[in-house]
Amino acid sequence: MEKYDYVIVGAGLFGATFAYEAKKRGKKCLVIDRRNHLGGNIYCENVEGINVHKYGAHIFHTSSKYIWDYVNQFVEFNRYTNSPVANYKGEIYNLPFNMNTFNKLWGVIRPEEAKAKIEEQKKAANITKPSNLEEQAISLVGTDIYEKLVKGYTEKQWGRKATELPAFIINRLPVRFTYDNNYFNDSYQGIPIGGYNVIIDKMLEGIDTELETDYFEEKERLDNLADKIVFTGMIDEYYDYRFGNLEYRSLKFEHEIVDSPNYQGNAVVNYTDSETPYTRIIEHKHFEFGTQEKTVITKEYPKEWGKGDEPYYPVNDEKNTALYKKYKQLADQEENVIFGGRLATYKYYDMHHIISQSLKTVAKELGSRPLVSPAENMNTI
Structure with a gap:
């Protein structure tokens, strides 16, 4: 029976980055995944010559030159800039909220006019201390934007009334008083030419992989194959839902x-x-x-989300945060299991965060020099 230094559960970006870096340091890895393909949620399927983002849109963006250079070693990125638009009952508005949005809504031209309009609506709402998402959103952008561009979308996304959602979910609602439709403020942004599979395939080149392999169904065999497990799945599932299951929002794609x-x-x-x-x-x-x-x-x-569905967004309210801390206490006591990625740490990360987290994990585990500058500290993201 072949032995490995690490069995990595999950062939997504965290697991692939860890495997790539471990291999560079002379470690032998086996990467497994439940699905029939590598890449996790960034997997692209070629349909009619088009790279289809199978599990939702993924736009790479970062302000870290280190992370940008890191991903560019695997593939060249194009100049795609994320500039989504909102359709409200046939009316089209630019996102994020900016002067183009305000002009379409109110006919204002100058930033001072837009600011005055928002302030007027905030004052009329008379919200002094926001206690839920609805009140927080109105206090940030006024009632018109909230009613047309926030309320319906957010309630669909979370499956709950905006008045039942915590205010912090929308604390970072982007509002710009410039005519700028670029959704992200990051220095670097783009889509890998040829799709995200190019990155994952290059990361895992020369590394053993097993697809359509469920870790929990073959746990004994897989645990015996390696000195350590790198687990990127759901932390509550790892512990057989001992304290109950963490809540997620899932997605259905047509x-x-x-x-x-x-x-x-x-x-x-x-x-x-x-x-x-x-x-x-x-x-x-x-x-x-x-x-x-x-x-x-x-x-x-x-x-x-229900068991059997794919978990996408953790519901980071007080109840779930407290539950996650119980599981994390168990995880912190493990000597031969490393937990990483959004499901194992119950936090939503963008792709550049995941790479940063994985590089830090490699540095800590294998005792090499820090691979990311102090400014990239995950605690500050």
Whole structure:
């Protein structure tokens, strides 16, 4: 029986980065995954010559030159800039909220006019200490933006009334008083040319992998194969839901090939009214400026997570945070299991955060020099 230094459970970005770095240091790894493909949620499927983001849109962005250079060693990135639009009952608005949005809403032209309009609505709402998401949003952007562009989308996304959601979820609501439709403020942004599979395939080149392999069904065999396990799955599942299950929001995707070269004119269109059952439509070819004769669209339907569903967004309210801490106490006592990634740490991370977290884990585990500058400390992200 072949022995490994690490069996890595999950072939997503955390696991692939760990495996790549461990191999560079002379370690032997086996990477397994329940699914029939590598790459986790960043996996792309080629349909009609288009790289379809199978598990929702992924746009790479970071302000860290180190992380940007790191991913660019595997693939060249294009110049894609995330500029989603919102469709509210047929009215189109630019996101994030900026002067183009305010001009469409109120006809204002100058930033002072937009600020005055928001202040007027905030004052009329008379909210002094926001106690829920609705009050927090109105106190940040006023009632018009909240009603048209926040309320319906957020309630669909979380499956709860905005008045029942904690205020902190929307603390970072982006509001700009410039005519700038770039959703992210980061220095670097783009889509890997050829899709995300190129990154994962290069990371895992020369590393043993097993697909359609459930860790829990073959735990004894897999545990005996390696000195240590790197676990990137759900931490509550690892402990057999000993304290109960953590809550997640899941997604259902409807992919459709459209016999047209251009369906909606933008990669991402959010549907912010409450009547439309899906939250957004992704048109994948626009991520790579495709000119194919057909196009592929994906409708995203948020849903409550249940066992057997794919968990996407942790519900980081007080109840779930307290529950996660119980599981983390168990995890901290493990000597031969390393927990990493969004599911194992019950926190939503962007891709650059995951790479940073994985590099830090490698540095800590293998005693090498820090691979990320102090400014990248995950506690500050």
